[in-house]
Amino acid sequence: MIVVTGSTGNIGQTLVPLLHEAGEQVLAVSRRPRPEGLPAGVRHARADVGDGAGMRPVLEGADALFLLLGGELNGGGESPDVLLDAALEGGVKRIVLVSSQINRTRPQAGSHARLREFEAATRASGVDFTILRPGGFASNAFAWADSVRTRRTVFAPFGDVALPVIDPADIAAVAAAVLREEGHAGRTYELTGPEAVSPREQTAAIARALGEEVAFVELSREDARAHLAQFMPDEVIDGTLDILGRPLPDEQAVGPDVERVLGRPGRPFGAWVERSLPAFR
Numbered sequence: 001m002i003v004v005t006g007s008t009g010n011i012g013q014t015l016v017p018l019l020h021e022a023g024e025q026v027l028a029v030s031r032r033p034r035p036e037g038l039p040a041g042v043r044h045a046r047a048d049v050g051d052g053a054g055m056r057p058v059l060e061g062a063d064a065l066f067l068l069l070g071g072e073l074n075g076g077g078e079s080p081d082v083l084l085d086a087a088l089e090g091g092v093k094r095i096v097l098v099s100s101q102i103n104r105t106r107p108q109a110g111s112h113a114r115l116r117e118f119e120a121a122t123r124a125s126g127v128d129f130t131i132l133r134p135g136g137f138a139s140n141a142f143a144w145a146d147s148v149r150t151r152r153t154v155f156a157p158f159g160d161v162a163l164p165v166i167d168p169a170d171i172a173a174v175a176a177a178v179l180r181e182e183g184h185a186g187r188t189y190e191l192t193g194p195e196a197v198s199p200r201e202q203t204a205a206i207a208r209a210l211g212e213e214v215a216f217v218e219l220s221r222e223d224a225r226a227h228l229a230q231f232m233p234d235e236v237i238d239g240t241l242d243i244l245g246r247p248l249p250d251e252q253a254v255g256p257d258v259e260r261v262l263g264r265p266g267r268p269f270g271a272w273v274e275r276s277l278p279a280f281r
Contacts, residue, residue: 001025001061002179003092005049006068008035010139011098014172015066016042022180029058031070052082059090064179067097069118077114080121087127094128094185096175101135101190102243105250111236128185130178135192135251136165136243138272141202145279153215154203157224158245162196164254167267169275174261189257194265196252205270209277221245 002019006012007028019026020039027043034044045058049069059065065087087095099115106112122129144154171191178184197205200216207214219227221241228237243251258266273280 001027002064002066003027003029003059003062004066005029006066006070006098007038007044008032009068010137010168011068011172011175012066013037014169015175018172018176019179022176024180027058027062029055049083050077052078052086055083056086056090059087059092062087062090062092064094064096065092066175066179067095067118067122069098069115080118084121084125088125092127094130094179095122095125096130096132096178097122098171098175099131099133101133101192101251103133104190105248106239106243109239111239130184130186131188132171132174132178133188133190134166134171135190135255136163138165138167138193138269139276140165141206141269141273142276142279144203144206148206148210148214148280151215152212153217154199154206155217155219156199156203157219157221157241158198159200159216159218160198161245161247162198162201163244163247163252164192164194164196165202165269166191166193166258167269167272169272170258170262170266174258177261184261189261190255191258192253192255192266194254194258194268196254197269202269202273205273206280209270209273210280 002024004012004016007016008030016026016028017039020042027045028038029045029047031048038044047054047058099119100112102109102112103116119131147153147155203214203216225237
């Protein structure tokens with residue numbers, strides 16, 4: 001049995017069907033009641049990955065664990081060992097942890113300290129593990145959905161700074177492969193899209209998919225900071241803006257690991273837009 005945490009998120013909602021269609025027994029975990037659209041035959045458990053004691057019954061009899069921390073869990077909580085001990089006691093023999101590219105490129109970043117704790121604990125757990133370190137998600141463009149729907153405009157900073165954002169469906173495909181296949185134990189995969197695209201280029205891709213003009217308005221760093229302050233902790237904002245506006249060369253580079261695992265390049269940003277178009281109409 002494979003336990004999938006974050007089963008209703010950008011990665012999990014693709015990963016669960018992939019595993020189920022491959023014939024795996026899947027237990028989808030979320031903090032909400034069973035979501036609509038979960039494939040028939042997939043079991044669901046309501047639990048919080050931040051509560052190791054509450055996860056114990058969920059992990060009983062599991063062979064593998066896909067571990068994804070919710071946003072607020074990145075800021076603190078109980079020791080990672082509480083959850084990992086529950087996994088070991090439940091019989092888990094393989095863990096796939098979603099971390100972040102930033103833990104290599106900016107290893108002192110305070111915003112990712114919690115993920116570094118989970119990485120270290122997972123490596124020390126004694127079970128087979130694989131660490132996935134994606135860069136920026138293509139799905140971050142959902143933040144523009146309301147202004148595209150209502151004003152056919154994207155507001156974003158650093159309009160011409162390009163990053164190789166990754167389709168979360170490709171993260172799910174890589175996760176499904178490493179959960180099911182041999183040969184990935186002890187590896188860390190850095191996951192990117194197939195090309196670097198700027199916010200201005202992403203806006204153009206949305207416009208092409210809609211068949212309508214979409215304007216791009218470049219925000220100043222100060223305006224972007226004020227916007228992010230509405231939903232992001234202060235200590236995270238400047239680091240996020242540094243990555244978006246002054247990325248390191250390695251953060252702009254297309255990595256080989258998606259193709260190495262899947263035997264194909266990652267999907268381009270435009271493919272994500274086509275699949276997600278209802279959000280922008």
